[in-house]
Amino acid sequence: PQNAARGASGEITVAGVSASALAERFGTPLYVIDEADARARARSIRDAFAAEAAAIGTTATVYYAAKALLTIDVARWMAEDGLWIDVCSGGELAVALAAGADPARLGLHGNNKSVAEIDRAVGAGIGVVVIDSAIEIERVAEAAARLGRVQAVRLRVNSGVHAHTHDFLATAHEDQKFGVRLDQAVEYASAIRSYDSLRFLGLHCHIGSQIFGSDGFAESAARLLEVHAELLKGGEVPGLNLGGGFGIAYTSADDPTPVAELAHAIVGSVARECARLGIPVPALAFEPGRSIVGPAGVTLYEVGTIKDVLVTVPGEHAAPATEAVRRYVSVDGGMSDNARTALYGADYSVRLASRVTDAQPALVRIAGKHCESGDIVVNADYLPGDVRPGDLVAVPATGAYCFSLASNYNYLTRPAVVAVADGEARLLVRRETEHDLLARDAGYSAPTSPADD
Ligand code: LLP
Numbered sequence: 001p002q003n004a005a006r007g008a009s010g011e012i013t014v015a016g017v018s019a020s021a022l023a024e025r026f027g028t029p030l031y032v033i034d035e036a037d038a039r040a041r042a043r044s045i046r047d048a049f050a051a052e053a054a055a056i057g058t059t060a061t062v063y064y065a066a067k068a069l070l071t072i073d074v075a076r077w078m079a080e081d082g083l084w085i086d087v088c089s090g091g092e093l094a095v096a097l098a099a100g101a102d103p104a105r106l107g108l109h110g111n112n113k114s115v116a117e118i119d120r121a122v123g124a125g126i127g128v129v130v131i132d133s134a135i136e137i138e139r140v141a142e143a144a145a146r147l148g149r150v151q152a153v154r155l156r157v158n159s160g161v162h163a164h165t166h167d168f169l170a171t172a173h174e175d176q177k178f179g180v181r182l183d184q185a186v187e188y189a190s191a192i193r194s195y196d197s198l199r200f201l202g203l204h205c206h207i208g209s210q211i212f213g214s215d216g217f218a219e220s221a222a223r224l225l226e227v228h229a230e231l232l233k234g235g236e237v238p239g240l241n242l243g244g245g246f247g248i249a250y251t252s253a254d255d256p257t258p259v260a261e262l263a264h265a266i267v268g269s270v271a272r273e274c275a276r277l278g279i280p281v282p283a284l285a286f287e288p289g290r291s292i293v294g295p296a297g298v299t300l301y302e303v304g305t306i307k308d309v310l311v312t313v314p315g316e317h318a319a320p321a322t323e324a325v326r327r328y329v330s331v332d333g334g335m336s337d338n339a340r341t342a343l344y345g346a347d348y349s350v351r352l353a354s355r356v357t358d359a360q361p362a363l364v365r366i367a368g369k370h371c372e373s374g375d376i377v378v379n380a381d382y383l384p385g386d387v388r389p390g391d392l393v394a395v396p397a398t399g400a401y402c403f404s405l406a407s408n409y410n411y412l413t414r415p416a417v418v419a420v421a422d423g424e425a426r427l428l429v430r431r432e433t434e435h436d437l438l439a440r441d442a443g444y445s446a447p448t449s450p451a452d453d
Contacts, residue, residue, distance in 0.1 A: 079101045
C-alpha cells in the first residue's frame with residue numbers, strides 16, 4: 001500500500017500503528033486515514049499550483065473538494081494547511097462551519113441548491129457561490145440583496161470536454177446536467193453583472209474525475225479563455241476555476257501524472273493561451289479532492305468466509321472451455337462502505353494485514369457481506385494461499401469517495417473513521433450503532449432502561 005508499511009513483525013502498519021491494534025481498538029470494517037500523508041498531499045498540491053501561478057504573474061487558490069471525504073477534523077486540516085474548501089450541500093457546509101473554517105474561504109457548488117441552502121451559505125458569508133443555471137442567478141441575487149450582502153459568484157460552464165483517465169472527449173455540447181452552455185456564458189455573465197448584490201468572479205469548469213493527463217484540462221482552459229476574453233469586453237473578470245479531477249493510482253497498473261507536472265502543464269497552457277489572446281492572466285483556482293485524501297486512506301476488514309467456486313473459462317479460438325477455481329474471500333463490509341467497485345467497476349488491491357506467511361499467492365476476489373452478487377470490494381488480486389477466517393486484510397487508496405458514499409444497505413452500520421499520526425490513532429467519526437439505525441424508525445420503541453422503571 002502507498003500509505004501503509006510492513007512493521008518489524010511483518011504486519012501492516014499505518015503511521016506506526018499496526019492493523020491489528022487498530023482493529024482491536026476500533027473494530028472492523030474500519031476507515032484509517034494517515035493524517036500526515038493527507039496533509040502533505042494537500043500542501044504539496046497547494047504549493048505546486050501557487051509556484052506555477054507565481055511564475056506567470058498570477059495566484060492559484062486550491063479548494064479541497066469536500067465531497068471526497070469530510071469530517072470536522074479533515075476540514076480543519078485543510079483549513080490549517082491553507083486550502084479553501086468546496087462544499088456542495090447544506091450538510092457539507094454545516095461540517096465545514098462546525099470545523100471553524102473561515103466562511104470567506106468556502107465555495108458552494110451544486111446543480112440544484114435549495115433556496116434554504118443558498119440563504120444559509122450567503123448568510124454565513126460564504127466566499128463564493130458557483131452558479132450552475134440561469135435560474136440560480138436570480139435566486140442568489142435575491143438572497144444576497146435580502147441579507148444585505150454582495151455575493152461573489154462564479155458561473156459554471158460546460159466546456160464540452162469530458163476527461164476520464166487517459167483520454168478526453170471534446171464535443172460541442174456535452175450531455176450532462178452540470179453548468180451552462182459555453183455559448184450562453186456571455187448572456188448569463190451580463191445577467192449576473194446587472195445585479196448590485198452579485199460580483200462576477202469569472203468562469204468555472206470541472207471536466208471529470210480520476211484524470212491522468214493534462215491535455216483535457218488544457219483543451220478546456222483554451223475553450224474557457226476564448227469566452228473569458230469576450231467577457232473582459234463587458235467588465236472585470238478576475239478569476240478562472242478549472243475544477244479538480246487529478247487521478248491517483250488505485251493499483252500498480254495505474255500511472256497518473258504527478259500533480260506537480262499537471263500543475264506545470266495546466267498553468268503553462270493558461271499562460272500561452274492568455275498571451276495568444278492578448279489578455280491578462282486571471283487568478284486561477286482548482287478543486288482537487290481524490291488526489292489529496294484518496295491515497296491516504298486504507299480500509300481494514302476481517303475475513304469471515306472463504307469458498308472456492310468453479311468457474312468456466314471460455315476457450316480461445318476453437319479450444320474447449322475449461323474450468324478454473326475462483327477463491328471468494330468474504331469480508332465484514334462491502335458495497336456499503338466501498339460502493340466504487342460495484343458502481344464504477346473500480347479496481348483496488350488487497351493485502352494480508354495481520355500476519356506474514358510464506359504461503360504461495362492465490363488469486364482471490366474480495367466480496368462483501370451484502371445480499372447482492374455485485375457486492376465486490378476487490379475484483380481480482382492475490383493473497384497468500386493460506387488466508388483464513390479471522391485474518392485482517394487491508395484495501396489501500398480508499399480515502400476518497402468511500403466513507404462519503406457509504407450507505408446502510410442491509411442495515412449495516414457505517415464504519416468508524418480513524419486518523420493515525422505519529423504512532424497514535426484518534427477517532428474522527430464513531431462507528432454507527434444499531435440504535436442509530438433504529439432510532440429513525442417511527443415504529444421503534446427503545447428498550448427501557450432500569451432507570452425508567
Ligand atoms: N469540483 C467539482 C465541481 C466536482 O464535481 C468534483 C467531483 C471535484 C471538484 C473533485 O474531483 P476530484 O478531484 O475528487 O476527482 N464518486 C466518484 C467521483 C465523483 C466526482 C464528483 N465530482 C468516484 O468515486 O470516482
